[in-house]
Amino acid sequence: MERTGVGFMGIPTVPEMVAIAQRAETLGYESAWVAETRIARDAIVPMTADTAVPLYLGVTGPKALRLAGECADGVLLNGFMSTAYVSDAIRRISDGLRGSGRDVPDPEVIAMLVVSVDEDAAHAKDQARRLLATYLALFPNVAAATGLPSEQVAGTRERFFAAGPDEAARTVPDAWVEAHTVAGTPEECRDRIAEYRAAGATTAVLCPIGPDPMAAVEALAPR
Template sequence: MDFGLVLQTDPPADLLVERMVRAEREGFTHGWTFDSVVLWQEPFVIYSRVLDRTESLRVGPMVTNPGTRTWEVTASLFATLNDMYGNRTVCGIGRGDSAMRVAGRKPATLARLSKAMTAIKDLAEGREADVDGASMRIPWVRDGSLPVWMGAYGPKALDLVGRQADGFILQLADPYLTEWMVRAVRAAAADAGRDPDEVKVCVAAPAYVTDGSEAALAHGREQCRWFGGMVGNHVADLVARYGEHSDMVPQELTDYVKAREGYDYSHHGRVDNPDTDFVPDAIVDRFCLIGTAEQHVEKLERLRAAGVDQFAVYAMHDDVDGVIGAYGRDVIPAVSGANPS
């Protein structure tokens, strides 16, 4: 299993760069950031600094979207980084949640997302692509390679991942739901004539390493409760589309949002988010990894058995450096057999 580190591009950017450099030393293979340029700093500028300071770390957004930038701009950003530093980027992409809603726009449709994924990948790899009816090609791209990994929850989005994407990003770490969604992605890939095993699976969720005490567990839960609120945005969209008791969406995923009243994106991804009181401890425990290093390893093994290729650590809490160190020292070697340098 690979490991990624997910950070928000809060200033100062130098701190994020230093943490990504350390993460590579500790055995992490991927460095991810959010991509909401109103809430945080522009990530692609920062990726260049990270790539310049690391040797093999792959970087990308978790996730970008088809609406913030035009598709040729997004493709050129990735292609430029790949030309400068080797093919070390991954395009994580989705319909757009915080980036679009903060700007007063609606997330993209799946049909538009599909077209965007095709165009961005083709352009970044040097092929001709259709961008809103205009045919174009980036002439300077040579030997470009850009994996496109799509974030998804609902049945139609999971089907699109299986049919088209190079990877699947799932923002929750519940083994049962992960297995259910991976199975849907692989079935869609097989139906499309693809090898299901070629679709990479990345689970991303907060991780908080504790000393095993009840007090530390309670503190870790409060540091990670925001994540249930963030996931709740996507679940609320599913409920609106498919209904509260749809056979197409697991009840385990939808029950907890019944008490959800609203969401303030100015606190998106923040520990102090006031709109997460509805998230119960049971959901925090299911969706996140909180506990001793040994407990993290045990849950990660269950996720690997469910088909996960990478676990990406959401490090948005009061112990970012502690979790990077604990994973490098105790978790990554135990799960992957890696020997961090």
């Protein structure tokens, strides 16, 4: 956002903006953030609906997860997260909901799952390995949230910028791929998706990688 001339908004502003978005209000609303940017004025438009439109927040860090529990109807979790992260995220979201005093159902928790499926499990994991290395190198917040050893992640990042994603992928062990993606044969991938559901994700959004995303979706269709 800073590259566009807009500073990052502070955490206290988020619940305020969520409430405005949920009500779809524009008239008579002013704040320092709105005065300084065009985003709020342009993005929130009048609309009518027979029922309230649920509002979902895409968050990753611990404070943002709790904040989402305080004010959102649902939470969209980042890709490349483990089942342990999902369980911990749900705990933080629930803490936020309890602290808010809202009398509403538990927020829906949507897990974005990076999927690489192939009858050759090793090939599927290698495809996911390259993308995982790229994200660890380019997105420090994602890397921190994974809980992976910081020194080893730093090595992946260094290798990425020195020699590119293929070489960086060589620093990513199978254990990282298996814990942070859904990669393997169709049966293995279906089992992994079930593990995310067991961890508490109410919905799994599959993000297939590889040359034929539709083939991946069809391979993972319920049997």
